[in-house]
Amino acid sequence: xxxxxxxxxxxxxxxxxxxxxxxxxxxxxxxxxxxxxxxxxxxxxxxxxxxxxxxxxxxxxxxxxxxxxxxxxxxxxxxxxxxxxxxxxxxxxxxxxxxxxxxxxxxxxxxxxxxxxxxxxxxxxxxxxxxxxxxxxxxxxxxxxxxxxxxxxxxxxxxxxxxxxxxxxxxxxxxxxxxxxxxxxxxxxxxxxxxxxxxxxxxxxxxxxxxxxxxxxxxxxxxxxxxxxxxxxxxxxxxxxxxxxxxxxxxxxxxxxxxxxxxxxxxxxxxxxxxxxxxxxxxxxxxxxxxxxxxxxxxxxxxxxxxxxxxxxxxxxxxxxxxxxxxxxxxxxxxxxxxxxxxxxxxxxxxxxxxxxxxxxxxxxxxxxxxxxxxxxxxxxxxxxxxxxxxxxxxxxxxxxxxxxxxxxxxxxxxxxxxxxxxxxxxxxxxxxxxxxxxxxxxxx
Numbered sequence: 001x002x003x004x005x006x007x008x009x010x011x012x013x014x015x016x017x018x019x020x021x022x023x024x025x026x027x028x029x030x031x032x033x034x035x036x037x038x039x040x041x042x043x044x045x046x047x048x049x050x051x052x053x054x055x056x057x058x059x060x061x062x063x064x065x066x067x068x069x070x071x072x073x074x075x076x077x078x079x080x081x082x083x084x085x086x087x088x089x090x091x092x093x094x095x096x097x098x099x100x101x102x103x104x105x106x107x108x109x110x111x112x113x114x115x116x117x118x119x120x121x122x123x124x125x126x127x128x129x130x131x132x133x134x135x136x137x138x139x140x141x142x143x144x145x146x147x148x149x150x151x152x153x154x155x156x157x158x159x160x161x162x163x164x165x166x167x168x169x170x171x172x173x174x175x176x177x178x179x180x181x182x183x184x185x186x187x188x189x190x191x192x193x194x195x196x197x198x199x200x201x202x203x204x205x206x207x208x209x210x211x212x213x214x215x216x217x218x219x220x221x222x223x224x225x226x227x228x229x230x231x232x233x234x235x236x237x238x239x240x241x242x243x244x245x246x247x248x249x250x251x252x253x254x255x256x257x258x259x260x261x262x263x264x265x266x267x268x269x270x271x272x273x274x275x276x277x278x279x280x281x282x283x284x285x286x287x288x289x290x291x292x293x294x295x296x297x298x299x300x301x302x303x304x305x306x307x308x309x310x311x312x313x314x315x316x317x318x319x320x321x322x323x324x325x326x327x328x329x330x331x332x333x334x335x336x337x338x339x340x341x342x343x344x345x346x347x348x349x350x351x352x353x354x355x356x357x358x359x360x361x362x363x364x365x366x367x368x369x370x371x372x373x374x375x376x377x378x379x380x381x382x383x384x385x386x387x388x389x390x391x392x393x394x395x396x397x398x399x400x401x402x403x404x405x406x407x408x409x410x411x412x413x414x415x416x417x418x419x420x421x422x423x424x425x426x427x428x429x430x431x432x433x434x435x436x437x438x439x440x441x442x443x444x445x
Contacts, residue, residue, distance in 0.1 A: 012206065012207050012210075012211045014201075014206060014207045014211060015139045015144075015201075015215065017197065018135065018139050018197075018198065019136070019139070019140075019151050021193065021198060022132050022152040023154070023155050023158075024155075025085075025128070025190055025194065026128060026153075026155035026156070027159045027162060027163070028089075028159075028183075028190055029092070029125050029128045029155070029159075030155055030156045031162070031167075031183065032121065032125070034159065034160060034163070034267045034268075034271070035096070035163075035167060035179050035180060035183060036057065036061075036114070036118065037058070037268055037270075038164065038167045038168065038179070038271055039167070039180070040272070042171050043110075054272070054400065055397050055401070055404075056115065057111070058268040058269075059392075059393055059396040060115045060118035060119050060122065061118040062122065062264065062389060062392020062393045062396060063122065063392070063393045064120070064121075064122030064123045064126075065125055065392055066122075066386055066393055067122075067123070067126075068123040068126030068127075069383070069385045069386035069389065070379075070383065070386060071382075072084065072088075072126040072127035072130055072382055073130045073378040073379040073383065073385075075127065075378075076378035076381075076382070077134075077379055081131045081138075081378075082198045082200075084131065085128070085194070086195050088126070088127045088128065089187060090187070091124035092124035092125050092187065093183065093184050093186070094187075095120050096180045096187065097183070098184075099113075099114060099117050099180040100177035100178070100180035100184070102117070103176065126382075126385075130378050130381035130382040130384075130385055132152045132153075132365065133149070133365045133368050133369055133372075134377045134381060135198075136149055136152065137220070137221050137369040137377050138201055138220060138222055138223075139201055139215060139220060139222075140218075140220055140369075141215055141217070142219035142220075142311075142370065143218055143308060143311060143312065144218070144308065145369050146303075146304040146305070146307035146308040146363065147305055147308050149304060149363065149365040149366035149369060150303055150307075150362070151300075151301060151304065153304075153362050154301050154359060155297075156263055156266075156296070156362075157266075157292075157293045157298075157299075157300055157355065158297040159293070160266070160290055161291075161293045164271075164285075164287070164289045164290050164293070165290060166179075166182070168285065170182060200222070201215055201216075201220070202223070221374060221377065239376065240383060243376070243379070243380055246437060247430065247432060248432055248433065248434065249383075249384075249437075250430070251426050251427065251430030251431035251432070252367055252368070252426075252427075253383065253388070254426040255325070255364065255423045255426035255427045255430075256364045256384055256385070256387055257387050257388055257390055258329075258419045258426060259358065259362055259388070259420075260388040260391040261391040261394070261420075262335075262354075262358045262416055262420060263391070264389075264392050264395035264396065265416050266292070266293070268395065269403075269409075269412065270292075271289050274288050276409075278344060288344075288348060291348050291351075292348065292352040292354070292355040294352075295352040295355050295356040296359040298356065298359065299328065299355070299356035299357060299358065299360040300359035300362055301359075302359070303324040303325075303359060303361060303362065303363055304363065304366065306323075306360070307320050307323075307324050307366065310323065317370060317434050317435065318432075318434040318435075321363055321366060321370065322428075322434070324360050324363055325360075325363050325364075325427050326361070326423075326424050326427055326428065327361070328357040328360030328361025328362070329357065329361045329423040329427075330357065330420075330424060331354065331356065331357025331361075332357040332417070332420040333354070333357075333417045333420050333421060334353045334354045335351065335416050335420070336413055336417040337350040338351055338354075354417075361423070364384065364388070365384075368380060368381050368384050370435075370436060371434060371435065371436055371437055372436070373436075373438070398412075399412040402415065
């Protein structure tokens with residue numbers, strides 16, 4: 001057995017375990033965000049949950065989630081992904097568990113309690129995607145990063161197919177509080193998995209030196225969570241100003257806002273669209289919502305595979321990342337066709353096609369891993385996610401306003417389709433060439 005064959009025999013695949021854990025935890029995060037949308041239809045009638053009041057409950061999470069992005073990015077860079085992310089899982093699981101007890105309060109007190117708990121849950125979940133991007137940048141070479149990022153990003157689509165039927169069954173058989181008790185208990189189990197399985201590449205007890213070498217030579221930032229790197233303070237206005245000075249990054253940030261608008265429609269108003277505009281029962285909503293989610297998940301993984309294959313085939317990094325994003329967003333605009341679909345099956349076809357395209361185009365986190373200055377992945381990811389999840393504030397409110405004023409979801413779907421078009425514009429002329437930003441010594445200090 002020659003030296004190369006021996007090295008391959010000792011090769012481990014720990015990075016694949018890491019991405020599987022990120023996918024599961026991210027699914028759990030998105031399930032927690034969507035649980036309220038499914039539970040709302042079974043909440044007491046005296047809570048008077050009009051479209052306007054619903055939009056405030058749904059907006060509470062998005063506002064806090066966006067607000068927590070910059071602090072979470074700084075904390076990730078300073079204290080490392082494992083610790084900050086792990087504490088976040090514990091925190092939002094506790095919020096979910098306590099939410100169930102709001103059902104024993106008076107109607108007005110229950111509304112206020114849920115609103116406050118959604119704020120705390122939003123803050124707690126703010127490190128999830130900056131942490132994901134940071135861990136992928138450390139654990140994966142550039143040639144595998146598209147697929148890895150696509151896997152954790154596809155959690156936003158698979159979360160509903162996995163959890164929506166469970167929530168529907170729990171609500172139908174045991175009441176709306178049961179889905180929050182379920183999420184709290186599941187969070188406890190995932191916390192144990194997280195702290196016993198997640199490490200930096202050079203700290204993992206079961207990794208082979210050959211895998212570390214493969215990752216590092218392929219462009220993986222294996223020192224991201226080493227002692228020296230983890231203590232760097234990137235949470236400064238100078239860092240934010242420096243990142244915002246790059247047109248490429250600003251274009252990526254704007255594009256993420258547009259793409260995330262579709263995500264927040266899916267997480268907040270889509271189940272309500274099915275029940276209110278399409279008159280589906282709670283059980284049918286759970287299963288119907290799973291179909292576009294599954295298509296989005298397939299598209300999400302396919303987008304990463306396409307991007308990496310283009311890169312392997314000799315295409316430039318810019319072309320390999322931009323083509324799936326822009327083509328996917330073009331496909332997402334078919335959501336507008338739902339307004340003209342009279343049958344439930346045609347509506348679900350167009351909705352599924354739209355979210356399949358959205359999945360293909362959701363490569364923003366891959367671009368962040370490709371472009372972030374070394375030592376600033378957490379902060380750049382946080383700023384990117386701050387811009388993106390501003391959509392978590394605007395989307396529930398804008399759609400709530402449209403539905404309240406027009407008594408129809410038609411305008412809401414047109415709004416979502418037009419925002420998808422804006423994503424194409426952003427990744428076209430605004431972003432320009434995609435490449436890693438190299439800092440001079442003064443900027444890196």
